[in-house]
Amino acid sequence: MARASNGRQSSKTKKTLRKKLLPKTSHKAGRPPGTLVHIGKVPTAAADIRRIEYNPQHMTDQVISSPLDCRPSAETTMVSWINVNGLHDLPLLEKVGVNFTLHPLVLEDIVNTEHRPKFEDFDSYLFIVLKMLHYDIPSAEIHTEQVSFVLTPNTVLSFQEKQGDVFEGVRERLRNNKGRIRKMGSDYLAYALLDSVVDSYFVILEQIGEQVELLEEELVSRPTPETLNKIHHFKREMILLRKAVWPLRELIGGMQRNESALVTDATGIFLRDVYDHTIQILDTVETFRDVLSGLLDLYLSIISNRMNEVMKVLTIIATIFIPLTFIAGIYGMNFDHIPELHWRWSYPALWLIMLTVGGIMIYYFKRKRWL
Amino acid sequence: MARASNGRQSSKTKKTLRKKLLPKTSHKAGRPPGTLVHIGKVPTAAADIRRIEYNPQHMTDQVISSPLDCRPSAETTMVSWINVNGLHDLPLLEKVGVNFTLHPLVLEDIVNTEHRPKFEDFDSYLFIVLKMLHYDIPSAEIHTEQVSFVLTPNTVLSFQEKQGDVFEGVRERLRNNKGRIRKMGSDYLAYALLDSVVDSYFVILEQIGEQVELLEEELVSRPTPETLNKIHHFKREMILLRKAVWPLRELIGGMQRNESALVTDATGIFLRDVYDHTIQILDTVETFRDVLSGLLDLYLSIISNRMNEVMKVLTIIATIFIPLTFIAGIYGMNFDHIPELHWRWSYPALWLIMLTVGGIMIYYFKRKRWL
Amino acid sequence: MARASNGRQSSKTKKTLRKKLLPKTSHKAGRPPGTLVHIGKVPTAAADIRRIEYNPQHMTDQVISSPLDCRPSAETTMVSWINVNGLHDLPLLEKVGVNFTLHPLVLEDIVNTEHRPKFEDFDSYLFIVLKMLHYDIPSAEIHTEQVSFVLTPNTVLSFQEKQGDVFEGVRERLRNNKGRIRKMGSDYLAYALLDSVVDSYFVILEQIGEQVELLEEELVSRPTPETLNKIHHFKREMILLRKAVWPLRELIGGMQRNESALVTDATGIFLRDVYDHTIQILDTVETFRDVLSGLLDLYLSIISNRMNEVMKVLTIIATIFIPLTFIAGIYGMNFDHIPELHWRWSYPALWLIMLTVGGIMIYYFKRKRWL
């Protein structure tokens, strides 16, 4: 039963591992670079585009029906945020790309949902790819969704794989004119979106941390083979998580060092803050890895301890009774001439001898600290 | 009983691990950056502010009742040290921030008590976040308290989570005009505070070192499963300690390389000294980690040795007596026709054979160095 | 049977390991540098040369019979791609080298098929050595074939060990004038060929990833000693793969930083893309290594667990029955005076005692959680 469920888990695992590790760009081997190939699952919902335009005074929020309308705003006093959900509608994306004169490789990276997080400066715009993470508590698995940003002087384009994101707080602040967001430019908007993604990692680390603690408690109080599977599972999730967050440092560090006119100094200070958070996330991931390695060592030591304890019990019992059984066997023999058999007190004397032998052995084990 | 206490310990551990590893900034996901969210425990004591002003001739030490009074000193010939205990009074902190024109992100970092130690130069002031450590001997756990410094031309602001700190020596020297502290500027004061924090780490390392030595002694003389738990516990404390002190190197190194006019050359030499101490602390933490890894290896080897010894005893006893018991069993059979049963000397002859077999086996084990 | 097949596998392995690790340049120890020594297997097929010339309007594709024809094109408006299959025809290669004025060390590196991937700038041409990988699924082994490129202003020379390559897609795009390839220079062609090689690595990683997943599934559901052999096999393949791909980073990074006039800025952007892919491949290889190390740890833990379980069963059975057998042995003795033998109820009483002893032991094991 447990084995069967392990089997199921591992077959799910299998898909996850392949999905997480393999970029699947192999499907496009042989095609010219810049060819758009969507490699995620095709969702049933249609792709939708939503544009939010704002300045300190006004804000509009509308769903755009035609990609033709998805072009740089003529109105330069307003900042636009155009969010595209769904990467399977390749003609739509191509049109958006043409409207904003994006390099073909940028579009290729946007739809290649297995891309490594990175930052690139194309002079007239900045391009950022990173991962939104979602932690699925029941299966204890981390799911990733790629999100890409293109930052132009007064517009931020964002591309997501599917509905549902971590940007609701940003939208809220835009709507309610909270904080400084409506007063600042598109670079601050891009920062705010980046910050939302990075902050959401803390939530996931907290959830994982909680489970690692439960695991540690379980390990100390009542370790089972299942505990081992869980440690192994979390170790592997950490390998994958690390692969996802490690490039972040480089990404945001690169943005900071970048001297593009697109990022103002005022926003630069905020980027420094995101950078600090990124370092903290990396630290925490490494710490979790160390903690999990420690748990595995502990598990192995506990198993060794137990085996030692089991062996001791076996050895004590066997060592005491095997010689006594031998003695009993001697006097169970049917030789005609065993003089002891006929003595009056030999049975009680034998008991005495046996108790003495047993007592000596118990004393010996006590001295060896086996008891 | 032991198990139950382990359970309790680990449930305490659990809270500690989560508290130590997880920045809990997840509570502020979605809020605008710069929002003050206090994430520590709310202490019952009210926040209090204490201002010490001094020059080589005079010194005043007063508790400030209203945050309105907590502003840069007009009197520029005196150096001020304003210490704030308690970070839960957010409005108060905001007022202090406004008085000293601190960047909103600085205030956010001050109240975010899980922040990574760091140094930042805001031109008109320097900002430092680090950890005061407290080692609780009964539970063998390291508790951290965040302390932040803001260094302006003639004022040092310090922010602590709660009452109790490691600065009593500095206050003493200020009061008694010991050493050069009263003769020098706010940068020297900031150095003196930093130095107090770093020096206090040595005390903790010394206490931990003592316990690691006791552990080593216990391991060599009488290792128990409890010893394993302790090794594991210290290994994990070292992972956490390392996470706390590693950024220190960067922090103080950054201060040294920083060419801010706020730090004079005279103080720079002292910073170099703190830097040396920091490197020494890091070295010692790494050395403890190595020593603890060595202890774990040793523990496993000792367990293996013991199991080997247990197995040998079992094998010797079983190997000697199992064949003899078999022989006794043979002559316990009730066949009508077993000629040996009726021979005159077969019983003593059998004893002779048995002793010979046993002797040969003992000789064999001796040659194999099992005895 | 299984052992025999292992023997066969390892003897095949042997050849592979030596072939993969050892450059065999030892055959040329003592010869002057620049001496051409072909060190691969001599294929039976003759070496052949194929030249593709193109500009946006035209394209020719011909097999060149004489190496004398294999010289820089006079027609500078066309880009040439000259591909040489087979490195055993040393006189032919020497003639090609003379025609294109290649440095003798370049030719030596081309025919030394165990060379480390590298990039070198000889001012008038660029020289690239790298590996095409082929993953043989039945034996789960990675085979390498060296391919070298020489990029001159309007020609790309490519040298392969044998028929069969990963460039069919490039030829297709040249034939059908797909993408921008026909419109750009020889540097873009070199990029396209490099990109084909790097993309083919993803296919191999995907295949290995699939097998690693199967291995993980097998490990969790029904681990056998064969599973261990497979983990070991993949670990070793990863060591070798890593050795093959690690220099790639340096190679393509070097090309990017190189300021040769031979690579235009337009192509430079594409090289950045290949660089990203290379980093992703390295990440994936490292991740596989981590995953495989994790699997080995898991395997050892599972073995420990099983041994523990086996030991428990043995201990329970032995510990219950050895004392009972001893008791039975006692009353099998033939002493004349054993009063219990003659009591009326001693046989059922003995059963009662034995069941009680057994019951107590089972209860003890239950409390110890061994049952």
Next chain:
Amino acid sequence: MARASNGRQSSKTKKTLRKKLLPKTSHKAGRPPGTLVHIGKVPTAAADIRRIEYNPQHMTDQVISSPLDCRPSAETTMVSWINVNGLHDLPLLEKVGVNFTLHPLVLEDIVNTEHRPKFEDFDSYLFIVLKMLHYDIPSAEIHTEQVSFVLTPNTVLSFQEKQGDVFEGVRERLRNNKGRIRKMGSDYLAYALLDSVVDSYFVILEQIGEQVELLEEELVSRPTPETLNKIHHFKREMILLRKAVWPLRELIGGMQRNESALVTDATGIFLRDVYDHTIQILDTVETFRDVLSGLLDLYLSIISNRMNEVMKVLTIIATIFIPLTFIAGIYGMNFDHIPELHWRWSYPALWLIMLTVGGIMIYYFKRKRWL
């Protein structure tokens, strides 16, 4: 007995570990920086000062009675070497410091005998702290003694904890005017002293190397639990040794890169030589660590091998005799109706069956390669 001696050893170890790892600067927490606190043991012998002055023609060697005489030489054509033995006489040291206008932190570092080796340039003088090592063969422990140098234009100050050093060779060369030492300045003298310290490390590494070899021999020929303790001991000594020598690289590298006018080019070449030796020492320490880790692995493998061998013997004996004993038990039963008991040839037949069963088992074990 062995255990008791272990206990004693580890209690000695305890002091050593604490002494070696912990800087004990905790005693000065709270005091102003620059406060002199001597933290070593207070030797009974009084501190003494010895001054050697020389130029190519003359040399004087005198013990200085009053610290007032311990001041820069007026006679600038002679080089002075002032050696102070004993750091517990703080007033004396303070006077020396004043005479040579040393920074208070320099004096603090001199008396803090747990300081990390370092090099610092104070413009008018250079300051060097490092460790003299002494290897105590009976206890196989490395003892450290701190030695500090201050290099001024025509004087070298050296400070040692106690009598006895490694500079006898330098004094000899000074007395006998051997080599170039009398012809060169104070920088060459400082180099010669540094070189003496570094050379003495080689002696220690040679002694440790010898013991590691004996350990390896013991491990291969007759490993005991004591061998494990020794491996562990040397591993820990290596951790401590490494901590002592690792900063040397930085120290001497820093001196080399330093462009102070105090070190002439002629001496610079000799420093390069010391630097080479330092690298070689670090290499050797790392190699010892690798060798010792290898020995530990080997020890564990040997234990595993032995346990396997023990298990095999137990299994063979038990597996052969347990079934035979069962058969004998069958015919020892007292049922009234066991027909075989009354057959004529059943006893010899039974022997035949038993020998056959035993033979089959032995054959089976042979095929399994257990015999």
Next chain:
Amino acid sequence: MARASNGRQSSKTKKTLRKKLLPKTSHKAGRPPGTLVHIGKVPTAAADIRRIEYNPQHMTDQVISSPLDCRPSAETTMVSWINVNGLHDLPLLEKVGVNFTLHPLVLEDIVNTEHRPKFEDFDSYLFIVLKMLHYDIPSAEIHTEQVSFVLTPNTVLSFQEKQGDVFEGVRERLRNNKGRIRKMGSDYLAYALLDSVVDSYFVILEQIGEQVELLEEELVSRPTPETLNKIHHFKREMILLRKAVWPLRELIGGMQRNESALVTDATGIFLRDVYDHTIQILDTVETFRDVLSGLLDLYLSIISNRMNEVMKVLTIIATIFIPLTFIAGIYGMNFDHIPELHWRWSYPALWLIMLTVGGIMIYYFKRKRWL
């Protein structure tokens, strides 16, 4: 027998380890730097000097009898290669040093045969120390011989410990005027000698690789404790080999970056080639280390597997027969009142019960996959 030979091997090993790891410069502690101390074995053969002079037209090859003749050639149109075999003739070396105005430290490094490979630029000449390796197949040990080069504008001096080297190929090319060697200057000669040494490392790696393959084969087909010793032996040889080749990278990299006028650009390209080979050697050594670590892990896993298998057999046999023997023991008791003993069918019934119990157990083990 096997143990004895191990003992002998390890005593040989001992000498090797000490010789390989310890520079033995301890013999010169206390002597002035620049003192020549020969620390290798003193060979019986006398040191000999051989001078080869050549230009494109002529070549002379003569043994020099007096060190007085060993001086820079007046004839500047010819390149000289002066090779000194035997470092024990210190007066001779000192004279050579004087003739070529070598720094005393250079001579010290030449005769210190345990020196770390290094490159040093003395403006008027370059100095190179490195190791020739010799792999002794029967003992599977690597022997090192130090060789030093001094490159002056038209002369190369080489110093070897003893007769026999890897330069025969270079001499051959000089004699037969093969390749470009006679046409180029002393820098090319130095390169050719370096290249010979580095190429000879490949031969050794190939030989070791072959033995590692045999070891792997042995490990998979029939692992014995001897296999473990071999793995350990190769691991240690790799530690030592790595120590010998790791400095090579730095050495040749340093030569490449060095802008000495002594090395022409034409030769620089060839040095780049040697550098590539050095990297490849380092890669291969690291790969061997990884492969050997993998083998050790595999060995331990195989031992665990076997122990598991042994335990299973023991457990199956014991678990089946111990209860059955108990039952037989019951009916071997001599109680007067055991009713079963007198029933007609109890003997065959008992057999039935025993077979059933055994069958159930076998079924249980089958389900547990122990059979």
